[in-house]
Amino acid sequence: MMEKLLSPFRHLGELTVNAIWRLGFASRFLLAILLNSGQSLLRLQLTIREVYFAGVLSLIIIVVSGLFVGMVLGLQGYNTLARFGSSDALGALVALSLLRELGPVLAALLFASRSGSAMTAEIGLMKATEQLEAMSVMAVNPIARVVAPRFWAGVISMPILAAIFNVMGIFGGYLVGVVMIGLDEGTFWSQMQNNVDLHYDIINGLIKSLFFGMAVTLIAVFEGYDATPTASGVSSATTRTVVTSALVILALDFVLTAFMF
Amino acid sequence: MSSDSFITLRNVGFAYNDRPILQDVSLSIPRGKLVAIMGGSGSGKTTLLRLISGQIRAQHGEVLVDGRNVGRMNNAELYQHRRRMGMLFQFGALFTDLSVFDNVAFPLRELTRLPESVIRDLVLLKLSAVGLRGTERLMPAELSGGMARRIALARAIALDPQLMLYDEPFTGLDPISLGTIALLIKKLSDALGTTSIMVTHDVHKSLDIVDYVYFVANGRIVAEGSPEQVRHAESPWLAQFVAGEPDGPVHFAYPASESLAQSFGLQEKA
Numbered sequence: 001m002m003e004k005l006l007s008p009f010r011h012l013g014e015l016t017v018n019a020i021w022r023l024g025f026a027s028r029f030l031l032a033i034l035l036n037s038g039q040s041l042l043r044l045q046l047t048i049r050e051v052y053f054a055g056v057l058s059l060i061i062i063v064v065s066g067l068f069v070g071m072v073l074g075l076q077g078y079n080t081l082a083r084f085g086s087s088d089a090l091g092a093l094v095a096l097s098l099l100r101e102l103g104p105v106l107a108a109l110l111f112a113s114r115s116g117s118a119m120t121a122e123i124g125l126m127k128a129t130e131q132l133e134a135m136s137v138m139a140v141n142p143i144a145r146v147v148a149p150r151f152w153a154g155v156i157s158m159p160i161l162a163a164i165f166n167v168m169g170i171f172g173g174y175l176v177g178v179v180m181i182g183l184d185e186g187t188f189w190s191q192m193q194n195n196v197d198l199h200y201d202i203i204n205g206l207i208k209s210l211f212f213g214m215a216v217t218l219i220a221v222f223e224g225y226d227a228t229p230t231a232s233g234v235s236s237a238t239t240r241t242v243v244t245s246a247l248v249i250l251a252l253d254f255v256l257t258a259f260m261f
Numbered sequence: 262m263s264s265d266s267f268i269t270l271r272n273v274g275f276a277y278n279d280r281p282i283l284q285d286v287s288l289s290i291p292r293g294k295l296v297a298i299m300g301g302s303g304s305g306k307t308t309l310l311r312l313i314s315g316q317i318r319a320q321h322g323e324v325l326v327d328g329r330n331v332g333r334m335n336n337a338e339l340y341q342h343r344r345r346m347g348m349l350f351q352f353g354a355l356f357t358d359l360s361v362f363d364n365v366a367f368p369l370r371e372l373t374r375l376p377e378s379v380i381r382d383l384v385l386l387k388l389s390a391v392g393l394r395g396t397e398r399l400m401p402a403e404l405s406g407g408m409a410r411r412i413a414l415a416r417a418i419a420l421d422p423q424l425m426l427y428d429e430p431f432t433g434l435d436p437i438s439l440g441t442i443a444l445l446i447k448k449l450s451d452a453l454g455t456t457s458i459m460v461t462h463d464v465h466k467s468l469d470i471v472d473y474v475y476f477v478a479n480g481r482i483v484a485e486g487s488p489e490q491v492r493h494a495e496s497p498w499l500a501q502f503v504a505g506e507p508d509g510p511v512h513f514a515y516p517a518s519e520s521l522a523q524s525f526g527l528q529e530k531a
Contacts (some may be wrong), residue, residue: 125357129354135356137286138367138368138371139343139371
């Protein structure tokens with residue numbers, strides 16, 4: 001009887017200890033990546049190859065999503081602003097929403113589901129098929145050769161993808177506001193120019209996406225490296241990457257916004 | 262065996278958590294010989310290989326390779342040790358994102374500063390040694406199991422290792438591929454003078470090529486000898502293993518805590 005009453009608490013305790021243990025392990029893993037990053041920076045082609053897989057191949061989804069998000073912002077923003085007779089401010093609204101929040105956050109969520117999951121699955125399968133072990137038996141450190149280049153590729157790609165997302169979003173807003181609805185083009189752009197600050201809005205947005213890039217890629221490579229080397233292990237690691245990344249991106253966004261704006 | 266021992270294990274013990282895998286194992290492997298370690302699945306033979314390659318460390322006793330204690334090596338020494346060693350994994354473990362050429366070139370590019378032209382010549386030589394020159398542009402997914410194993414062998418010998426470890430090299434191969442791999446292992450160890458250890462449960466093919474055999478069961482060395490001695494051994498365990506009998510000193514049934522009748526409630530539980 002007592003046993004049954006206590007078991008939920010025991011389970012909760014186990015979950016907590018596990019979570020803390022994994023957090024500690026992930027921090028040590030990050031340290032190991034940083035200490036073994038020499039090769040990724042000296043042999044740049046290793047990192048560039050991963051930038052291609054993580055960044056360049058994500059371009060389509062980023063460009064298309066950015067365009068649609070901008071177009072929706074244009075429509076919704078116009079409807080609301082027109083009610084208050086200030087539809088002239090549409091350019092500023094679209095740009096500020098994208099640069100400060102939507103660009104970095106949505107690009108990071110897309111990046112986590114497109115590239116983060118792929119990294120986890122690839123590293124997890126390399127582990128399951130003994131490729132990582134083979135490498136280490138060949139006296140080649142898999143963290144330096146496999147993990148670090150992917151980590152840096154993610155960190156480099158993320159701000160660039162977010163910037164491209166922003167540009168496409170603003171273009172989408174322009175298409176809806178100016179081309180479709182017929183707002184004055186000069187007002188659209190000049191409002192944007194007047195209200196967007198390079199440091200406060202653009203740089204802060206890019207700093208956000210840099211943090212998101214580090215978090216998502218760290219989660220992705222860690223989950224892959226830590227995956228149970230079986231089909232179901234790799235599958236649940238991939239799921240964990242997407243879920244944890246999404247939660248971490250949103251929580252981190254709150255913290256960063258509180259500090260920045 | 263002879264006194265010029267390249268690998269020596271003295272009273273080695275290893276356990277995963279509380280589950281003992283190896284207990285008090287002592288063996289020695291002379292320089293330049295091809296030695297098999299045989300035993301059933303789960304007998305601890307792969308653990309022996311992992312101890313020698315330094316992937317795990319012995320909790321008791323010592324593992325000496327060329328006079329150096331693998332268990333006491335720091336990371337730098339361990340990598341130095343592994344540079345002189347080649348390992349063939351059970352299913353090859355080729356890097357699936359690299360072509361055959363890049364797979365064989367991998368250790369050369371990572372561990373040496375040879376110019377690309379020399380690497381190219383070496384890769385072609387190694388591929389030629391395993392009879393697969395001409396496959397260098399293929400990707401691992403395009404190879405049959407036997408071919409993948411041979412490419413992995415070419416990769417393992419890329420740096421002309423002093424020590425070769427083979428982990429179940431015959432598993433899952435058709436008879437022709439199996440014969441080819443066995444022949445290659447024998448030829449390479451003779452030609453390169455490499456000390457080779459082969460972990461396997463394929464008795465007949467192994468006895469044709471090796472110089473000496475150790476048998477492992479339940480984490481201990483239970484028998485050893487030259488292939489000739491093994492073929493004529495009288496030990497009931499060895500007889501069962503060599504003949505492949507399902508029951509004998511190694512039981513067919515898992516030792517369940519209660520009998521089938523007890524599980525069905527037909528008999529009182531003890």
